[in-house]
Amino acid sequence: MGKAKVKPVDDVKPEVEEAEKAEEVEEQRDGGEVAAEEEEEEAEQDKSFEELGLDPRLIRALSKKGIEKPTPIQQTAIPYILEGKDVVARAKTGSGKTLAYLLPLLQKLFSDSGRKEKKPAPCAFVLVPSRELCQQVYTEVSWLIELCRVQLKAVQLTSSMPVSAMRNALGGLPEILVTTPACIPKCFADGVLDPAAISDSLEILVLDEADLLLSYGYEDNLRSVTSIVPRRCQCLLMSATTSSDVEKLKKLILHNPVVLTLQEGSDKEEPVPSNVQQFWISCSAQDKLLHILALLKLEVVQKKILIFINTIDMGFKLKLFLEKFGIKTAILNGELPQNSRLHILEQFNAGLFDYLIATDDNNQTKEKEEVKGEENKESKKNKRRFKPKLDAEFGVVRGIDFKKVHTVINYDMPQSVTGYIHRIGRTGRAYSSGSSVSLVSPDEMEGFEEIKSFLAGEGDKDSDIITPFPLLTENAVESLRYRAEDIAKSVTKIAIRESRAQDLRNEIINSEKLKSHFEANPRDLDLLKHDKLLSKTAPAPHLRDIPEYLVDAKTQEASKMVKLARAAMGGSRRSGGGANTKKKRSRKGGDPLKTFSANGSKRGHGGQKKDGKGSSDGSANKKQKTN
Numbered sequence: 001m002g003k004a005k006v007k008p009v010d011d012v013k014p015e016v017e018e019a020e021k022a023e024e025v026e027e028q029r030d031g032g033e034v035a036a037e038e039e040e041e042e043a044e045q046d047k048s049f050e051e052l053g054l055d056p057r058l059i060r061a062l063s064k065k066g067i068e069k070p071t072p073i074q075q076t077a078i079p080y081i082l083e084g085k086d087v088v089a090r091a092k093t094g095s096g097k098t099l100a101y102l103l104p105l106l107q108k109l110f111s112d113s114g115r116k117e118k119k120p121a122p123c124a125f126v127l128v129p130s131r132e133l134c135q136q137v138y139t140e141v142s143w144l145i146e147l148c149r150v151q152l153k154a155v156q157l158t159s160s161m162p163v164s165a166m167r168n169a170l171g172g173l174p175e176i177l178v179t180t181p182a183c184i185p186k187c188f189a190d191g192v193l194d195p196a197a198i199s200d201s202l203e204i205l206v207l208d209e210a211d212l213l214l215s216y217g218y219e220d221n222l223r224s225v226t227s228i229v230p231r232r233c234q235c236l237l238m239s240a241t242t243s244s245d246v247e248k249l250k251k252l253i254l255h256n257p258v259v260l261t262l263q264e265g266s267d268k269e270e271p272v273p274s275n276v277q278q279f280w281i282s283c284s285a286q287d288k289l290l291h292i293l294a295l296l297k298l299e300v301v302q303k304k305i306l307i308f309i310n311t312i313d314m315g316f317k318l319k320l321f322l323e324k325f326g327i328k329t330a331i332l333n334g335e336l337p338q339n340s341r342l343h344i345l346e347q348f349n350a351g352l353f354d355y356l357i358a359t360d361d362n363n364q365t366k367e368k369e370e371v372k373g374e375e376n377k378e379s380k381k382n383k384r385r386f387k388p389k390l391d392a393e394f395g396v397v398r399g400i401d402f403k404k405v406h407t408v409i410n411y412d413m414p415q416s417v418t419g420y421i422h423r424i425g426r427t428g429r430a431y432s433s434g435s436s437v438s439l440v441s442p443d444e445m446e447g448f449e450e451i452k453s454f455l456a457g458e459g460d461k462d463s464d465i466i467t468p469f470p471l472l473t474e475n476a477v478e479s480l481r482y483r484a485e486d487i488a489k490s491v492t493k494i495a496i497r498e499s500r501a502q503d504l505r506n507e508i509i510n511s512e513k514l515k516s517h518f519e520a521n522p523r524d525l526d527l528l529k530h531d532k533l534l535s536k537t538a539p540a541p542h543l544r545d546i547p548e549y550l551v552d553a554k555t556q557e558a559s560k561m562v563k564l565a566r567a568a569m570g571g572s573r574r575s576g577g578g579a580n581t582k583k584k585r586s587r588k589g590g591d592p593l594k595t596f597s598a599n600g601s602k603r604g605h606g607g608q609k610k611d612g613k614g615s616s617d618g619s620a621n622k623k624q625k626t627n
């Protein structure tokens, strides 16, 4: 169980009186630090939602969703928020930060819910960096309200909504508004929200994924929001990493906050959950297609699988390539219409497909530039060619709660340490376990070393937090080389461009269908398939089914174990943690990545050399051509 460390108030105080008060709190806390921490740890391990002082309606609602026990950050943050303190909470990805603020926020609004006269503007704002997150938080708050049966209303607004729709949404005088920072100035400009009314009504302001808000370019937007936040308003700042941006926001918005930093086990901060096993494979950029084919086709990684690439074109290349081998994938990127993106996420979360290829929102600028250049060239050639537009509020990676993703694959390495942490955080959510595999080319090695040394922490540079992937032998990879290279050649730039355009057209049509269909049938998930084939020809049987003789014995064994582990973990896994925690933890023993080595040792990296390259064990099959 993690331990939340309470750092004393460390903000620049706007008022002397408050600064003095804060120092008192600091002194008192410092005075009893060791004992307090031990006590805290002891108490935290046993704290239930009841003991945190939560309303029984909320506890019942959580229980209906299978959530019985608070996560460490919830245990620590909820009492402070209920007390009315400004809070900065930093805890790793997937640690349950959303409920850590939503539960006390709702409880505070419960007392208002019986009021006859509603306030003219929402009294709680939750600001998130992307539309996808907006939808996610809105869904979370909506089920809580529904299950608690209270007269509260939440709405979500995004910048792309027509003014009439915004007016409509705000017409019912909601108490809670979930939105992006960019949307608020737009609402002011369109006369949909009144700054004076907000100054009167606002009681709680949450900045979720605070480490990302500024990197999404929301600084000016946030300044226009903060200028109208009344002094009495309670402000909460949730974040997965520390950065200068978080410090900046803290100074901009919070007053005398309590700073909570969640640490697990030791004092060393581990930004990636310890229940995620991190692996890597060293290969050339050209060989990445071959390696991902081996990972997926030989089934040595567990489904569901989220694959990150850095550009949209690469996503389509990968999709077309894998299709030829009968591996169906769906694609998620910032040029798809919003309805489609949300629907793809919903389908993936519901388990309707196993492989999702996602572009990292980090690369928006790069993509935008590429698209611009492309557009200029294209428009000269052919004015009717498709011109994709990227959505500035797109963000699939950061903060999105992908359900039951067992493996994250970095096909392309992310361009920053923070990007890596957020990507890997899409698995191992709450109490579940997961793994990641990064394909690292020589060009990416420098960035990879940076990530490794950041994760290892100060003075511990050589410790292997990301270890070579053990379940794929060099022979197994080589056995697929001929096919992979042959098929890779057939995935031309023209094929990629056509597929990208076709997919976009399909999704635009889907998006319209989705909009009207979901208005009538909000729970119907299976209307449209997002992992349908883009190539015109079906995969050839000899590529779809890899003959057994091609796969060496060790890889076959690894694949069998992965399947067994999946069957053991499969159907009965629930997203709610609480009561099932013990059971889930004991299942970790069935994870072949924890117990299996391609060289047959109990646990280790036997199938790979220390540098992440495949094993050169000669006992397995030799490279074979099969055409």
Ligand SMILES: Nc1ncnc2c1ncn2[C@@H]1O[C@H](COP(=O)(O)OP(=O)(O)OP(=O)(O)O)[C@@H](O)[C@H]1O
Binding pocket: 067, 068, 069, 070, 071, 074, 091, 092, 093, 094, 095, 096, 097, 098, 099, 239, 240, 398, 399, 400, 401, 425, 429, 430, 431, 575, 576, 577, 578
């Ligand atoms: N007490 C709990 N017990 C079990 N599951 C929980 C609990 N609290 C939250 N969860 C689940 O854990 C998952 C991750 O939660 P959440 O999205 O809030 O994480 P997060 O800390 O915000 O991660 P990120 O930084 O990536 O956004 C969600 O599916 C959520 O429903």
